[in-house]
Structure formats: C-alpha cells, structure tokens
Amino acid sequence: MEELPNCPKCQSAYTYEDGNLLVCPECAHEWSSSDNEDENGDDQKVVKDANGNVLQDGDSVTVIKDLKVKGTSSVIKIGTKVKNIRLVEGDHDIDCKIDDFGAMKLKSEFVKKI
Ligand SMILES: [Zn+2]
Numbered sequence: 567m568e569e570l571p572n573c574p575k576c577q578s579a580y581t582y583e584d585g586n587l588l589v590c591p592e593c594a595h596e597w598s599s600s601d602n603e604d605e606n607g608d609d610q611k612v613v614k615d616a617n618g619n620v621l622q623d624g625d626s627v628t629v630i631k632d633l634k635v636k637g638t639s640s641v642i643k644i645g646t647k648v649k650n651i652r653l654v655e656g657d658h659d660i661d662c663k664i665d666d667f668g669a670m671k672l673k674s675e676f677v678k679k680i
Contacts, residue, residue, distance in 0.1 A: 613653045613660070619679045621660070623652050627677035635667060642667065648677065 570581045573590035587596045613621045626649045633642040652661040658671035
C-alpha cells in the first residue's frame, strides 16, 4: 500500500483515502490528495489558470490575452493553443513550446485550460 501523508492539521498518521480525498479519522479533516501525487511530495505549488482551474504538467491551454514576447516584436495572440505545458518555479510558472515561437515561458494567469 502506498504511504499516505500525515494529517496537515493534527499530524495524525492514521489518514485514509476516500475517493479523491484524504480523511483524518482523528480530527475529521478532509483534504485533496491530488497535490501530493508528484514525486517530490510535500511542498508542491498549485498553479491555477485564469479561471482557477488547477494546471498540471502535460495540460493544454489557450492564451487569453495578447502577450508580447520579450526582446522581440512578436506577439502571442489571444486564443493561441499551447500543448503539453510544464509547470516551473518562478514568476512565469509555465514552460512550453509554441509553434512559430519555440520555447516560451508564460504566466498561468494569462492562460485557460482546454
Ligand atoms: Zn487530523
């Protein structure tokens, strides 16, 4: 059986899974386990799109406003589809490749999950 994280509220080790939720039998705290799926565990930052949907590596998004490409006169147009994003640390928290532009970093607040 895979190891479940301790309860974030009372640190109980007796947590169990209930569907997508983790449940603590000691303090009745329930929370989502999806943030803990990643291999590096506890401190995973949640990246959300403009609508508040949680983004994950491999997601496809569309750009929701024209974005100037730093150092060039190019603009990534609103509605541009971006496939297979990768979440990274930092101010621009999405690493991706865009057709005709190449490798690019975007801010999650300017995209929408497809
Ligand atoms: Zn608890």
